[in-house]
Amino acid sequence: MKFGKVSKEEFGMNKFRNDTGAHAIVLTEIGSSSFDSEGDWFKLVYKVHRRILIVDKNGYDEANMVITLYRGGEQEEKLLNLKASTYNLENGQVVETKMDGKSVFSEKIDKEYVNKRFTMPAVKEGSIIEYSYTVHSPFYQRLRPWNFQGEYPRLWSEYQVAIPEYFDYVQIQQGFESFAVKKSEIVRQTFSFVDRGASAGASSSTFTATPTVGKFTWASQDVPAIHPEKFITTTRNYVNRIEFQLSGITLPNTPRSSKQSTWGELMKNLMEDKDMGKYLTEPNYFLESMVNSLVSNTSSNEEKARKIYDWVRDNITKVGDDQIWTSQSLKTTFNSKKGNITDINILLGAMLIKAGLNAEAIVLSTRDHGYVFQHYPIYSRFNYTIIGLTLDDRYVTLDASDPLMGFGRLPIDCYNGGARKVNAFGDQLMLSADSIFEQRTTSVSILGMENGKMKGMRSRKSGYFESLALREKIKEEGKDKYLESLNKANNGLEINNLEFDGLDSLDKQLIESCNFEYAVDNPDIIYFTPMMDEAYKKNPFIAMERKFPVEMPYVSDEVFTLNWAIPQGYEVDELPKSARATLNGNDGYFEYILQQSDGYIQFRFRLQLKKANFLPEEYATLREFFDLVVKKQAEQIVLKKKK
Known part of the structure; x- marks a missing residue:
């Protein structure tokens, strides 16, 4: 790929076969890391050349570039040879707009890192942006990693690394996508060094070394974008990536020096x-x-x-x-x-x-x-x-x-x-997430019906982290606004006399109690979902398949009980069947128990997840388990007036 040689055909590559809705597409990106001599030692030379098609305005974020440089002690990495251009197709011709070098800004992150920021010029929907740069680094222990995958699809992503025999690096690979190219070869390369002499005034001399150099190439083709999924910590753990850790240095006629810290x-x-x-x-x-x-x-x-x-x-x-x-x-x-x-x-x-x-x-x-x-x-x-x-x-x-x-x-x-x-x-x-146990207990009593409304009481003890989120919400918007949002979200359920126990006791779980009224649409026949507003609206695991593990933030135990006095003049017409189920033996448990006795309906629901993380091969059974949970929670008790 030659900088500035953008063809008209590249502007038509605006659909990726596995992701037709992509807002940007990385057409080609090529990176390399190699060693060169500097003075009497080595330096790392890192080069990047990237070309990206901006499909629509939601892909404009790719035009905001950040290059991170490291510094340690008296030494620092240097950014060189930065070129950046935007190309637009106007009247059938490719028009180039070059970035002004004065548009690059420095931003200190902390004592070790500085960001160089710039924004590509003249970007609009359908633009192609291209940039290349070189980083010289004295930190041979910081051989740069490479991501072959990211927020947008990549048609071609390639990384070349050349390492002299003196340096021993551990290669750490991760990801689910296979490489289109993965090869290595051994060559010889000559490096010229300058020995400035050990004492002041001593003359300098030049010497050379010709070690073997391991040349490695990895390339991926048509790599899909990686997007955050529900119940995943970060895509960073699963993106196709290679990185390096220096483990040792062996110079001629000297014993190996270990560089891997404990x-x-x-x-x-x-x-x-x-x-x-x-x-x-x-x-x-x-x-x-x-x-x-x-x-x-x-x-x-x-x-x-x-x-x-x-x-x-x-x-x-x-x-x-x-x-x-x-x-x-x-x-x-x-x-x-x-x-x-x-x-x-x-x-x-x-x-x-x-x-x-x-x-x-x-x-x-x-x-x-x-x-x-x-x-x-x-x-x-x-x-x-x-x-x-x-x-x-x-x-x-x-x-x-x-x-x-x-x-x-x-x-x-x-x-x-x-x-x-x-x-x-x-x-x-x-x-570990498995060490966090979140327990929520809800108790509901419905004791009568008046003017077409069932009247009841509810007490809910939230888990600690649910309590924390609730405290944050109440602190932000106040109790009245919180109550208003509850009533707005609950169709047919009107909450009043809302009280909190432990709102200011930050070490404890929060207990929320209230009275409520539930409007009955048809007084002749009552349809009632026993879990009210605490039922799942849909299965949280929608996809049929999943590549990544399911990573929940904690293990959990939810218990919901209902005691409902059957209103005078009514009888039970339909009562859902009780059910119990386990997940993968002992990973989870679900029970849905309903019974009628002495003018009351008693209901108990329990959902336990006994581990927080599930492997991709366990996903299908986890999804089926929640299918059953959602299906049972949606079932209704039906009461009808006695004739």
């Missing part, structure tokens, strides 16, 4: 980093007065911890993006009362330590950020910091960045597998 080494470095764990080992005298005032009248370590946690949670406001680095000094966070998640939680840890408690930082990757490769310690796999606290005989995890989060609780997004303690050992801490 978790202990990586976390020890983080513990000593001035923008992260080092704050927890410093005296932090400025915290003494506040900590002493908070713990002065406490009688236990847990009470101390709760007082400090509550103060940080209630007084420090979260700003900025998720990352494992602090954005400012600890003192600035304390005085300004705002900071990013790591700022807040490192302050929490420092205050707990100041109170004589045993606290440490923990880093993790949130569900939307992707899994951590447990065999390959890499900083970039983490994006979130929490605090671990040893309290007598138990270990508690804390996150004070959410103003409604209870003590010892973490946001649901933190439960994504292996986290790491920031200590000299880098101990793993499993935060």
